[in-house]
Amino acid sequence: MKDKNYFLSKAQENYPELIYTDITPDITDFTAVSGDSIILDLGQHAVGHFSFSFDRVNVFVDAPVRLSIKFGEDMREINDDFSQYKGVLSETWLQEEIINIDFPQRVTMNRRFACRFIKITVEKANRPIKLFDFSFRASTSADISALSPSGSKDDLLRKIDNVAANTLKECMQTFFEDGPKRDRRLWIGDLRLEALTDYYTFNNLEIVRRCLYLFAAGECNKLGFLPSFVYETPYYHSGETYIEDYALLYVVAVCDYYEHSKDTDTLNDLIDICKSQLDSFYATLDKNLIATRQDGWFAFIDWCPGLEIMTSLQGVYIYTLERFADLLKAIGDDDFEKYKSILLKVRSACRKYLYDENKKAFVNSLDNNQLSVHSQIWMILGGVIDGEKAVNLLSECLEDRTAKQPCTPYMHHYVVEAMLKLGLNETAVQYIKNLWGGMVVLGADTFWEAYVPDDPDFSPYNDRMINSLCHAWSCTPLYFIRKYRL
Numbered sequence: 001m002k003d004k005n006y007f008l009s010k011a012q013e014n015y016p017e018l019i020y021t022d023i024t025p026d027i028t029d030f031t032a033v034s035g036d037s038i039i040l041d042l043g044q045h046a047v048g049h050f051s052f053s054f055d056r057v058n059v060f061v062d063a064p065v066r067l068s069i070k071f072g073e074d075m076r077e078i079n080d081d082f083s084q085y086k087g088v089l090s091e092t093w094l095q096e097e098i099i100n101i102d103f104p105q106r107v108t109m110n111r112r113f114a115c116r117f118i119k120i121t122v123e124k125a126n127r128p129i130k131l132f133d134f135s136f137r138a139s140t141s142a143d144i145s146a147l148s149p150s151g152s153k154d155d156l157l158r159k160i161d162n163v164a165a166n167t168l169k170e171c172m173q174t175f176f177e178d179g180p181k182r183d184r185r186l187w188i189g190d191l192r193l194e195a196l197t198d199y200y201t202f203n204n205l206e207i208v209r210r211c212l213y214l215f216a217a218g219e220c221n222k223l224g225f226l227p228s229f230v231y232e233t234p235y236y237h238s239g240e241t242y243i244e245d246y247a248l249l250y251v252v253a254v255c256d257y258y259e260h261s262k263d264t265d266t267l268n269d270l271i272d273i274c275k276s277q278l279d280s281f282y283a284t285l286d287k288n289l290i291a292t293r294q295d296g297w298f299a300f301i302d303w304c305p306g307l308e309i310m311t312s313l314q315g316v317y318i319y320t321l322e323r324f325a326d327l328l329k330a331i332g333d334d335d336f337e338k339y340k341s342i343l344l345k346v347r348s349a350c351r352k353y354l355y356d357e358n359k360k361a362f363v364n365s366l367d368n369n370q371l372s373v374h375s376q377i378w379m380i381l382g383g384v385i386d387g388e389k390a391v392n393l394l395s396e397c398l399e400d401r402t403a404k405q406p407c408t409p410y411m412h413h414y415v416v417e418a419m420l421k422l423g424l425n426e427t428a429v430q431y432i433k434n435l436w437g438g439m440v441v442l443g444a445d446t447f448w449e450a451y452v453p454d455d456p457d458f459s460p461y462n463d464r465m466i467n468s469l470c471h472a473w474s475c476t477p478l479y480f481i482r483k484y485r486l
């Protein structure tokens with residue numbers, strides 16, 4: 001019987017092994033009095049536990065010593081004043097600890113941190129103290145020895161490839177985390193992109209299977225959709241948020257996995273869940289086969305303020321239908337005809353109801369007549385429009401300053417995918433160089449959760465300090481570079 005316990009036991013069978021590395025920062029010791037501070041540089045982004053030794057200098061310590069220890073994914077974060085934080089997510093994600101140490105000892109901090117830089121400030125020491133033997137025990141389930149060179153002849157693309165591989169490596173722990181600083185959980189949208197990139201880097205299929213099974217064990221909502229995230233640590237907990245586009249992308253992640261691995265056992269375990277996600281979505285369509293808003297309903301698409309998402313969501317649906325129908329055909333499943341025929345009907349409904357002939361774009365009342373890059377991209381990816389018409393639409397909307405533009409590398413991923421689908425390889429290369437290359441030029445060791453070149457302070461959460469600077473969904477340029485040999 002394939003129930004929650006079965007799926008959780010399969011997830012457990014695929015528990016990946018963590019690989020540990022001890023990193024020693026550039027500075028070996030630090031003699032200090034109250035008010036002194038020091039910044040350690042690990043020389044790379046790392047996820048793990050920090051430890052150091054503490055002793056007196058001459059006179060015994062006299063009283064407990066108080067340190068504040070701040071972890072920054074970059075130097076900007078180290079210099080930020082966390083007391084000024086005004087974002088919408090909890091400030092407890094900001095990585096700063098106050099610790100009191102009673103007497104000379106080796107200190108290993110309990111909590112896991114994601115950082116490249118560590119700033120230690122001596123808040124109070126009654127006598128001079130010495131801190132030394134700094135060490136950071138980093139973990140990942142990515143086997144770096146499995147990584148082949150990028151193969152690109154282009155210097156910047158090779159750098160981008162390298163930063164992307166680091167990003168994925170850092171997010172690969174005992175499951176695919178969205179960000180090792182925040183939210184440290186498994187989201188479907190991130191999983192799909194991490195898995196794709198994993199196939200071209202570490203090829204750790206265990207972790208992909210584990211994550212697919214963790215969602216299979218999730219509690220569906222009233223509409224029948226999988227949760228958009230699950231927690232894995234310290235015990236399994238199915239998330240409370242339901243995102244329809246993510247539920248669909250779960251199906252795509254299964255298709256990607258099967259295409260890459262040809263693992264029929266896992267596919268057989270998950271195929272009914274895939275069908276149920278598409279059937280649940282079908283139930284939300286109106287008589288014209290266009291999706292309708294539901295109670296307790298949420299679609300993500302991108303963190304773009306004020307973005308209307310109905311057309312994009314419909315595009316994600318057709319994109320998923322197409323991938324799933326192809327999969328069913330490949331494995332000889334009798335339901336192939338059913339999904340294929342829905343696909344064709346829904347696609348023509350989109351042409352009829354979502355496209356504006358005058359504006360020559362997918363602009364409609366369902367989205368309050370908003371023009372967005374997102375809608376155009378998802379209609380292209382859904383095969384609603386193609387050829388020269390699609391090529392023109394794509395370049396016009398990207399240049400149109402009145403159109404809503406993508407805000408996250410997650411959405412930029414799908415822009416690049418659309419370009420490559422239309423055969424615009426050179427345009428895709430330029431786009432990757434501008435976007436991900438822009439972060440490289442700004443010194444990124446890993447790719448950021450959000451990046452808007454004209455607005456360096458952009459945050460989906462109303463404060464840049466909480467942004468994750470090593471974010472799973474940003475690792476995909478590597479996938480494009482390697483798959484398409486850019």
Ligand code: RAM
Nearest residue numbers: 178183187189190300449
């Ligand atoms: C944020 C995270 C995560 C993403 C969701 C929708 O909380 O960045 O990666 O999948 O949004």
